[in-house]
Amino acid sequence: MKISQAIAAGLATLVLTSTPLLAHPGHGNEISAEAATKRASIEVDRLVEEGKLEKSWALQRKPGGAQMRAAGEDQEWVVTFDNSAAVDAAKRKLYVFLTANGDYVAANFSGK
Numbered sequence: 001m002k003i004s005q006a007i008a009a010g011l012a013t014l015v016l017t018s019t020p021l022l023a024h025p026g027h028g029n030e031i032s033a034e035a036a037t038k039r040a041s042i043e044v045d046r047l048v049e050e051g052k053l054e055k056s057w058a059l060q061r062k063p064g065g066a067q068m069r070a071a072g073e074d075q076e077w078v079v080t081f082d083n084s085a086a087v088d089a090a091k092r093k094l095y096v097f098l099t100a101n102g103d104y105v106a107a108n109f110s111g112k
Contacts, residue, residue, distance in 0.1 A: 040079035
């Protein structure tokens, strides 16, 4: 009887601990739109510090929204920021792309 209980406990442990390994990436770890906006804002600050965005993006940006969209078989966040102080009118809307769980992917002014 004790051996069958030990085997059952071992199988239960195996099933419970291996289930997350079988999960499809990106499911169950998605961040909220609010968290995506905060995370994207951190990335904008980093891009300014690295000189990849003009300095006005550090102080003049306003969040435009965060939306989840398909990215191949996965989902990704597209977070927009507006900056009316940007010198180049074509670069007044910035798109920041994050994975569903909040990892930085890219940023650009085209949204593509």
